[in-house]
Amino acid sequence: MSVESVIVVGGGPAGFAVVQRLRRGFFDGTVTLIASEGVPYDRPPLSKEYLAGTTDVEAIRFEPAEWFAEHEVDLVTGDVSSVEPDTGEVRLADGPTLRADRVVFATGGAAALPPIPGVEQSHDAGTVLTLRSLDDADALRARLGPGRRLAVVGGGLIGAEVASTAAGTGTEVVLIDPVDPPLVAAVGPELARRLHDMHAAHGVEVRTAAVAQVEAGEEATGRALRIHLDDGSEVAADTALIGVGMVPRTALAVAAGLEVDGGIVVDETFRTSHQRIYAVGDVARLRTDDGELQPRAEHWEHAVLSGGAAGAALLAEAGPSAGPEPIESPWFWSDRHGVHLEAVGSMAAPGRTITREIDGAPAVAFRVDETSRVIGCAAIDASQAVRVARRLIARGTVVDADDLADPDVPLKQLMRRR
């Protein structure tokens, strides 16, 4: 069956990347993007520049609204209530039923709310928040500022970014995480320690404990929330921001009869168990060609690359093409307290870590396997190192540990050595 029409469900970076890839690849069929929030925007700034108020919604859109018209992409603002894989019908919650030869699920995920007593009630009351969308960011921003007190639950990337941004607005911030330091698996212990210690240095109060219970606190504390920790202590706050991970939005896929196992199961071309349906981004879970289910990837880069790869696979179905593009090692960035963190590959895979110091502090950590090949890298304010490491990983270059550790050896030199 030829492919003359594609509907993408979901307007995050993955959904946008599918549409962009199709049009860049000169797909001449119809393309429809259904997005509940309208014109697609980029999410990383929601915990940083947008939350701080230094950028606005127009600046974080991937493309202005006119782009979609110019590129003949039918942008539909709305929610999908069901998808029928055998016919390609996509039913809108309050609108017509559309149809396409291929449907791409880019439904992303929702912020997780941990099953802690009182969290759900306070979430309903608007004092416990999560951060995933523009509306979430607007709600959180309205509760920041001098005199306000914010508890951040979870010291991972989102939690640390929000803590940093909030502290920058003059908000009193308490960061709560049972693990000290968080992020070891992502960046290695050396950089994780340095990053976590930045919070206290920037006036954020750090508590190493788990939240046991959340209750309304007006009477006891004068603040909206009274948060009980498992070490017996309490935190009073006007607002709590929960950043403990996400839950993939798989309900539509389950109802459509697709194989779902902690995510919509896809093959290496991002096709689901039904040949008409693809899934990309946070909601997709890869089963490699050897049959092994991989953990879901939740970073921005995977969203964009998987969207692009599915777009390429659709182009290949529509006509002769170079085929899907390879997915590289996972890469992410984060910003906190004025520093820029990046990591690529795995810092937790078997091997050893070699750190490079800049100005007396560990700034770059390389993960190297037993064959002396780089398999992961994390860096604070040294993104060039990560750019180089990404290429060393892709090329399988054998490296010398002393060169990695020596700040006087230019990293680009390692990339160019054969």
Next chain:
Amino acid sequence: MSEPIRVAAVEDIDEGEALLLQPEVTGASEPISVFHGEDGGFYALDDECTHETASLADGLVDGDTVECPKHSAAFCLKDGRALCLPATRDARTHRVEVRDGEIYLHPGVPAQA
């Protein structure tokens, strides 16, 4: 549009490196970076990434592309094309000429594709 200006000798910019030129030097409205590509060519782009505030001169030159140091948006040095997200807008190019071992920049004159 404007007279070419001599910006450096060929040996002043190593392959894979860039030279950042401020508007006071070029007379252009924005800083411009001259790159020595790994294909041996010299190219010039507006220095600021089209996605967010970041200097492409601090980016990684790979072949005939440069990758932004902040969010890894990549641009073709030859025609300024934005090659991947998060950038969606192309970078502005400026014509570069090499004559007798000297690099000349034509600020505001697009590179010939």
